[in-house]
Amino acid sequence: MTASHAESPLPQHGSAPSRTASFACRGLEASWRAKLLPRPEMNAALFEAVARRDLPAGAFGACDAWREPFGILVQGLRDDARLNPLGLSMAHGQIVDALKARIRAQALWRAHPEILDRQVVAPVIILGPMRSGTTRLQRLLACDPRFAHTRMFESLAPIPARGRALKARASLAALKLFNPAVAAIHPMRPNDPEEEFGLFSFSFGSAQFEAQWRVPGFTSWWESADTRMLYREFRSLLQTIAWSRGEPADRPWLLKAPQFMQDLDTVLDVFPDARLICLDRDLDRIVGSASSLVWHQMRIQSDFVDPAWIGREWLRKTLLRKRRAAKARAARPDVPQIDVSYAAIDQDWRAEIRRIYDFLGLELTSDIARRMAAYVTNARSHLGHAYTLEQFGLTRETVLADA
Numbered sequence: 552m553t554a555s556h557a558e559s560p561l562p563q564h565g566s567a568p569s570r571t572a573s574f575a576c577r578g579l580e581a582s583w584r585a586k587l588l589p590r591p592e593m594n595a596a597l598f599e600a601v602a603r604r605d606l607p608a609g610a611f612g613a614c615d616a617w618r619e620p621f622g623i624l625v626q627g628l629r630d631d632a633r634l635n636p637l638g639l640s641m642a643h644g645q646i647v648d649a650l651k652a653r654i655r656a657q658a659l660w661r662a663h664p665e666i667l668d669r670q671v672v673a674p675v676i677i678l679g680p681m682r683s684g685t686t687r688l689q690r691l692l693a694c695d696p697r698f699a700h701t702r703m704f705e706s707l708a709p710i711p712a713r714g715r716a717l718k719a720r721a722s723l724a725a726l727k728l729f730n731p732a733v734a735a736i737h738p739m740r741p742n743d744p745e746e747e748f749g750l751f752s753f754s755f756g757s758a759q760f761e762a763q764w765r766v767p768g769f770t771s772w773w774e775s776a777d778t779r780m781l782y783r784e785f786r787s788l789l790q791t792i793a794w795s796r797g798e799p800a801d802r803p804w805l806l807k808a809p810q811f812m813q814d815l816d817t818v819l820d821v822f823p824d825a826r827l828i829c830l831d832r833d834l835d836r837i838v839g840s841a842s843s844l845v846w847h848q849m850r851i852q853s854d855f856v857d858p859a860w861i862g863r864e865w866l867r868k869t870l871l872r873k874r875r876a877a878k879a880r881a882a883r884p885d886v887p888q889i890d891v892s893y894a895a896i897d898q899d900w901r902a903e904i905r906r907i908y909d910f911l912g913l914e915l916t917s918d919i920a921r922r923m924a925a926y927v928t929n930a931r932s933h934l935g936h937a938y939t940l941e942q943f944g945l946t947r948e949t950v951l952a953d954a
Contacts, residue, residue, distance in 0.1 A: 572637055572729045572851050579636035591643035593629035595622050598643075602650030611650070612657040616780040620755040620772060621646075627766030634764070637729070638852025642764065648708075649752050655710045656753070659791065669790040670800050674822050675911065677807040678815070678876060679830030680869050681762075682840035684893040686737065686746070687930070688830060689807040691904060693744035694922035697913070698805040699798050701789075703745035709753060709788040711795045716741050732847040736936045746808045750788045754781045758810040763848050765860070774871065778814045782821040812872035815879035819886060827886060828907060829876075832893035834869070834954050835940060835947045841865045842945075843938035862943025866950060900927065 583590040598621075603610055628634060628642050660666060675698065679685040693700045701709075704719035719741040727734040739745065751758040757773040760766065789804060811818050819825060842858070842865045850856045880888060889910040896903050904923065908915040940946055 569729060569731060569851070575729065576636040579640060583636070591639045593625050593639075593642070595625045598625065598646050598650060602647050602654065606654065610654045610657065612653065614780070614784075617653070617754050617784075620757075620769065620776070623772050624755055624760060624766060624769045627769045628764060631766055631768065632764040633853050633855045635852060635854045638764070641852055645752070645760075649755065652708065652710045652753055655712060656787075656791070659710060660787070663794070666790050666794045667787055669793055671786055671789055671793075671822065672801050672803055673824045673826060674804040674806050675828065676811060676818065676822070676825050677805070677828050677830060678811055679809065680812065680832070680837045680841070680872060681809040682837050682844065683809075683830050683832040684896060685807050685809065685830055688828065688891070688896065689746070689805060690744050690926060690930070691900065691923050692805055692907070694926055695913075695919045697802070699793065699802045700744040700805045701747050701750075701792065702741070703739050703743050704741045705792050706745045706747055706749040709750055709792055711791075730847065730851045732936075733844065733851075736844050736847065744805070747785070747789075747806060748808065750785045751781065751808070751810060753788060754784045756781050756810070758808060762845050763852060765849065765853070765856075767864075770868075774813070778817045779820070782814065782817050786821055809872065812876035815876050816882070819879065819883055825886065826911065827880070827888035828910075829880070829888055829890045830893065831890070835950045836893075838862070838866045838869055838945065838950055839938050839940045839943070840936070841869060842940075842943040843936065846943070858942060859944030862940070862945045865943075866945065866953060870953060 579588070582588040599608075599611075625646070632638070632642075634642060675692070677685050677689050677692075679688075689700070692698060703723075704716045707719050707722065708715040723734070723739060723741065726739075748759040752760065756778075757770055761770045761773075789806075792798075793800075793802075793804075842862045845865060846856060846858055846861050849861070880886070887910070889907065891903055891907065900923075901920070904920075905915055940950065
């Protein structure tokens with residue numbers, strides 16, 4: 552269950568993505584030139600018009616706090632991201648989907664106001680940097696049916712809609728076709744436990760978008776923004792998912808997203824009875840793996856990706872998140888929290904799980920332990936994920952010097 556760090560060819564500025572992605576770019580460009588399809592425009596007003604169709608402007612709801620980051624994101628996509636045809640199409644689709652989800656959410660919450668009265672009781676939050684083993688720990692704990700967890704298709708589409716699981720299956724098939732490297736780095740299936748990245752996208756939060764596109768103004772805005780709106784809506788979406796599948800009100804959520812580290816003070820305000828499982832890994836491994844994942848995602852959507860910039864940015868981003876999380880944890884000694892290391896889980900995952908269950912005050916039954924062992928046996932490994940720090944203009948010494 553460990554990643555390989557074998558040497559692989561140095562990523563180059565402007566290096567080609569998969570053949571399928573390159574073919575798609577050429578086909579899209581030809582279709583736009585021939586006027587067979589409209590070229591997507593990075594224009595906020597047009598995005599809203601497409602999402603609303605014939606609905607009134609008020610269909611998005613009374614809260615307008617999402618509009619500022621939405622506008623900054625669209626501007627960044629237009630001015631900074633240098634998207635290729637596939638990137639333009641993917642960005643257009645994601646943004647329209649997020650706007651349509653806001654419209655569906657407002658209608659659903661008006662029809663069923665009881666959704667937002669549901670309790671979110673004592674969530675268990677897995678706190679850790681991207682590529683620190685949080686997915687592995689989440690999926691181990693999700694073997695326990697006493698926890699509620701977000702499934703991949705629900706993260707993509709948190710508001711109930713016909714065919715959303717089928718659409719998630721199609722999205723994963725497209726990912727494997729256009730970007731097989733990412734599909735191997737972070738294996739997913741529609742019903743797998745998954746981090747709540749889509750719940751941030753609903754509010755035009757940065758979690759998913761900044762790992763796909765170079766939008767520095769958007770990233771910077773969120774790093775200094777008041778995030779209370781983001782997490783109030785995040786909570787509303789958890790309530791909606793629980794309502795849609797009839798979850799018992801007292802079933803605790805198992806939550807996982809690297810974004811939580813950056814915003815932990817707000818997270819603990821919105822979920823005051825949360826319990827924290829704090830995961831960490833060697834900084835050089837985190838930064839190298841995160842940079843590789845981001846590079847593989849960006850190069851599909853842009854022909855001008857700078858790996859050295861990615862290395863600097865994700866070193867900075869990782870350190871910022873770690874420092875903010877440490878400060879928030881120190882300020883809240885009342886919050887139950889336990890530290891767990893990637894290496895310890897690698898060495899003896901059973902012992903670490905027993906320690907976590909003691910912390911949570913739960914019995915680790917033999918049935919749950921068997922389910923976890925089956926997950927470990929059947930888990931798809933990341934052995935195809937090869938990277939080095941040097942590919943991204945970094946060395947172990949320079950990374951640790953910045954820590």
